[in-house]
């Protein structure tokens with residue numbers, strides 16, 4: 701009859717469970733650094749594994765993420781401006797308030813700043829575009845119609861006038 705080491709270990713463990721647990725506790729108490737180091741190693745292993753998972757996921761869904769980000773940017777120009785300002789200067793800008801925006805629209809008589817046509821729902825047009833360092837603050841925002849806003853794009857007002865893109 702051969703000796704079954706595994707069964708023996710199991711039986712030994714079951715018979716001495718409490719004693720073994722106490723010994724392990726005692727070992728940890730006597731060697732706190734070794735236990736901590738083991739926990740840290742496990743943590744590093746887990747976090748690296750999840751980082752690698754995230755990277756693989758991101759690589760597989762790159763186009764999807766870019767489309768989502770661009771939708772978000774279009775829907776949240778205000779937040780984007782704050783984010784851009786914060787990233788550039790390390791400071792949080794409050795961004796244009798609703799009251800400031802309404803008073804700018806009133807100042808322009810509810811008309812597009814470029815084609816001077818009355819607009820029911822003017823868009824916030826940044827004179828110096830956000831992408832070029834402009835901020836979402838009162839003296840950088842004018843109301844514009846959809847058509848002017850999109851044809852001006854990332855140009856400054858002067859570049860826009862010189863571009864020949866401006867239509868009346």
Ligand SMILES: [Zn+2]
Nearest residue numbers: 812815845848
């Ligand atoms: Zn216009």
